Amino acid sequence: MASPISTSRPQSHSHTAAVIKPPQLQVLTSPEWEDYALLDSGNGQKLERYGEYILIRPEAEAIWKPALPAEAWSKAHARFQPSGDEGGGIWEVRRPLPERWQVGYKSLRCWVQRSTSRHVGLFPEQANQWDWIQEVIRSAKRPVNVLNLFGYTGLATLAAAHAGANVTHVDASRKAITWAHENQILSGLQDAPIRWIVDDALKFTQREARRGRRYDGLILDPPKFGRGPKGEVWEFYKLLPELLQACRAVLSAEPVFVILTAYAVKASAITLYYALSEIMSTWKGQIEAGEVALIETSGNRLLPTAIFARWSA
Template identity: 45%
Template sequence: MADLQLLTPAAWPEYELIDAGNFEKLERFGAYVLARPEPQAIWDKSLPEADWERQAHATFRRDKQSPERGEWLKKPGLRDPWLVGFRQAGLSLRFKLALSSFKHVGIFPEQAVNWTYIYDKVKALPVERPKVLNLFAYTGGASLAARQAGADVTHVDAVRQVISWSRENMEASGLDNIRWVVEDAVKFVRREERRGNTYHGLILDPPAYGRGPEGEKWVLEEHLNALLKTCVSLLDKEHFFFIINLYSLGFSALILDNLMRQCFGQLPHAEWGELYLDDRQQKRLPLGVFYRFSSQ
């Protein structure tokens, strides 16, 4: 059985975690520095508040009436949206970033370790046009990585606006022909199972809570086990890779390990553990758990 791993992306000139603490993080995305909430950063900040205020081009403040929503306090000169590039391990992508009312900006930088993994695994598959399914796909970093490697990609998300954002990222990256599906992920995989469809690559990044386009309720702890059991039948039996990421406070990597081994049995070339980012002071900010395995 593989040992638990801690993974962080290689140096990325367009992104930097500057500092984290007091339930916030200070990050640079391209030309702009942003300050926003981070529930895992329970320790003290390394930099004084004055440095945060001086460096940040925009700071997110939560709405007192909502635990999720808020607003950005912007300094003059910030252009919203803007583009950042990503170039690593054969990948050359571009992403549109924007300041959303949910504090998100359009990418999760820690996922860069999975983008390069996806690219390498698609390239290694002895299949002319591997089929890859990306569920809960958000703005499509994983979809772009698979497509640039030559895969036929199906991108599933329940939010139409997010699909539009993903399409803009595809076009900005000079790619085309990703299949977009606006649907509840559970409904989609059940239908694919009934049809007997399979994929060489499965990518899952489910939220802790969510709603489908028709109000379908998703609760990670209640629905993940059943979803993974369905995914077993969707994965090609000979040439394959699988990735799942979870960002939910209190959701242990050991829980995910138990689920994966119970659902999939023998897992070749398995890797599992936590994703994290280093700030300038070498504090490690945990940003979710992952599990991945492949046939090659």
């Protein structure tokens, strides 16, 4: 257990240092995967299995040495080679590999495929969050309206819909929305009440507030940097406070949950904890915060991938 953090006020006979009780951070893992495994990591890369295919992708957090021999890494079907541009690069295909293939997590299914970046349409470390979203929705035992911002290829949306929620899924990329809709069909949820919206997350949320629409659950997975469909620029530190205030304005009178995840930013889980605490101060509930990580099957290590904070009633 973490020890209390003391502020750096000077000590004196008449004053004692103020003591801050820090949030108890935790690490979320997703051990129930069958179609995915983190086989190894190291030297700034990770070796992953998606279904029957093995990929090598960059991973800045993997500053240690690989646990497996080079022979294991040589069996990869493809490797992403980054270029000088942030997020850019090319895929080097080493063994026969289809353009796309299916993987599943419990009741959910999705397409995996190489893209113009290192991403393949799936963040497997988020499976723990999908389970949690389903649990809190079912526990509400009433109709739940969910807004998923920066929804990407829709696994969180599909998890919420599978639990019985009405979901509004927003992403700036029409390609991502199309991919998410295909995942909806793969998962047998084609009749689920999901609205697919191509829009800028901040502008859409602000318009929803003016329209008087309210949501019982919010899922936020903002990138470090991005662009909206009309060229709107998203910068995490500059616009996240404004987005959180917009989200507060669309919360229902009795919200069920809010979840906030951040990748590739120079921030702490404590930052997200206090940011979420501020906007949820009106409602009674509990907040968790910490890191999201993958369990490495070869070396018994945890590979951190993101930070999170989540509130539930």
